[in-house]
Amino acid sequence: MPIAYDATRLFLGPLSLTPRGIDRVDLAYMRHFFQDSDEDCCALLPTAWGIRSFPRERVLRGLARLEELWAENRRPDEDEVWVRLKQRLQGEAGVMHRRRGNAFALAARMTSLLKATGIGFGDDVVTSLKPGTVYINVGQIGLAFPILLRWLDRRRDVRPLFMLHDVIPLETPEYVAASAVKGHAAMVDQTARRAAGLIVTTGTAQTAIEAELTRRGAPALPTLTLPLPIPAIFREPADPDPALAGVPYFVVCGAIEPRKNHLLLLEVWKRLHRRLGAATPHLVIAGAMGWQGRHIADRLRRSGELAPYLHLVNGLSTPALKRLISGASALLMPSFIEGFGLPVVEAAAVGTPVVASDIPAHREVAHPATVFVDPIDGPGWEAAVLRLADGSGAPGRLSADFATFTWGEYFATLSTFCRTIEAGSCRS
Known part of the structure; x- marks a missing residue:
């Protein structure tokens, strides 16, 4: 043919x-x-x-x-973006982002x-x-x-x-x-x-x-x-970084643009910080700049007291992304609309809990244990993150037999x- x-x-x-x-x-x-x-x-x-x-x-x-x-295939310890992110998660404050080349x-x-x-x-x-x-x-x-x-x-x-x-x-x-x-x-x-x-x-x-x-x-x-x-590496056992074992963090993946609903998470994290103070979990936002992405990034950078807990990254290799997701308390996906939603499948494949917006595409592809929340329900997202952050509502690591389609x-x-x-x- x-x-x-x-x-x-x-x-x-x-x-x-x-x-x-x-x-x-x-x-x-x-x-x-x-x-x-x-x-x-x-x-x-x-x-x-x-x-x-x-x-x-x-x-x-x-x-x-x-x-x-x-x-794409460099090891996490060879990935400078991952190394910098790990340093931030371990205590160096500030929002980081890898900019486009000139x-x-x-x-x-x-x-x-x-x-x-x-x-x-x-x-x-x-x-x-x-x-x-x-x-x-x-x-x-x-x-x-x-x-x-x-x-x-x-x-x-x-x-x-x-x-x-x-x-x-x-x-x-x-x-x-x-x-x-x-x-x-x-x-x-x-x-x-x-x-x-x-x-x-x-x-x-x-x-x-x-x-x-x-x-x-x-x-x-x-x-x-x-x-x-999913990429073959996501069908391999989860490999969270031992250095981050005591660092609670959540991850959101995808282009930084309005339909991904990042600003909802910013408001959720503001409320979490008022409630938890220094115990606020980190939020890692992994993705390239999309339409109006710089406006969203500027809002994140101007987050004041939240700055030590918000980390904006772009350029992670696939092995580093897998390691990031593997160690997360949960993957968050609050999108208003998706055609597929691959991160929710990748996260579930390595056993990471998922909280996703209750939209048709997510319902179609997500793991049965996914927590679904309306994308405009701020209190619902706050409650879901709180339950996962303190372990009281965590479903445990998800089954490893999900997303086996090669x-x-x-x-x-x-x-x-x-x-x-x-x-x-x-x-x-």
């Missing part, structure tokens, strides 16, 4: 110091198709000469360099990726793809910029398979930038117009996406609803679906 994989998002990966959730999914897909699979694969990238295809060996060199730049540093990272892959023109996508190729787009950048998909008009035999993670900007535009609303509208428009099949991560997301497609008059698409597996099983299911897409009729 010939596969053409859209590599645009990962090609731009060096512009981020560390990957976000969608980047990690994109990377897992590319590792599968170009490293583990024997399918006939090429990668597609936009260039000054149009969309071009590039061979497996160049893709693998690029992926290896990107993983070096992201340093323009020169980011340009150097992009240059190093190009050096690893080698400079080349690639092949014209219209003339080089084999008949009946399945075109897979997980990173969504091409969907948001329709000009990048115009080549499909000249190759009606190609079978486009798109992943839509959610349509949150269309459901709740008040939580995102206007550009995100426009971009997601374009994604759904392109899916309605071009897709031969669709991949989604939850039934919740599928319902919302199908409603948007129906509004555009699109026919029902073959759809694979398949939850995302990437191998995931891609076996995906492969079957891809073959049904390949066997479909050409687009009209």
Whole structure:
């Protein structure tokens, strides 16, 4: 089965110091198709000469360099962000955050990726793809910029398979930038117009996406609803840091943006501090800056007496993130809306209690022992944190047999679906 994989998002990966959730999914897909699979694969990238295809060996060199730049697999004791955070948790006061690299540093990272892959023109996508190729787009950048998909008009035999993670900007535009609303509208428009099949991560997301497609008059698409597996390291035993054994802390993970509801936790921690004083537990907020994230970060930095208990971090490696979550009193996830909510699954997999907002996506993917609280119920969140902080309401470490679905099983299911897409009729 010939596969053409859209590599645009990962090609731009060096512009981020560390990957976000969608980047990690994109990377897992590319590792599968170009490293583990024997399918006939090429990668597609936009260039000054149009969309071009590039061979497996160049893709693998690029992926290896990107993983070096992201340093995703370094041990926690080699992760300077983790080392600094641990020092703060052990007594050094203040909110910390790892800032983005400057323009020169980011340009150097992009240059190093190009050096690893080698400079080349690639092949014209219209003339080089084999008949009946399945075109897979997980990173969504091409969907948001329709000009990048115009080549499909000249190759009606190609079978486009798109992943839509959610349509949150269309459901709740008040939580995102206007550009995100426009971009997601374009994604759904392109899916309605071009897709031969669709991949989604939850039934919740599928319902919302199908409603948007129906509004555009699109026919029902073959759809694979398949939850995302957690990284393999989260299926290994929990490894809390012994140095933090006597330090009570909670963790919230995800982009720092309004829909994640960080400011609710700030108000909760203010009340906790009035009640507990020096016994206030720490709150670690791990995530990259999203829309209006700097406003939220500024509120946290101006928290006065709370400063020793609030820690804003970005850039943790996956092993360090696992160690952080493993030692937490609980993971907190007060989001107003989610398409999936991977941190609640990762935390439960290492046995860490979870308090999550009572929203459909969390209900669908979370561990049965998850404590659900309405995202606007401040007193409810305060009570849940208090019970977990003093141990009176802790459910204990969660079972280790949660979230056992592996990437191998995931891609076996995906492969079957891809073959049904390949066997479909050409687009009209």
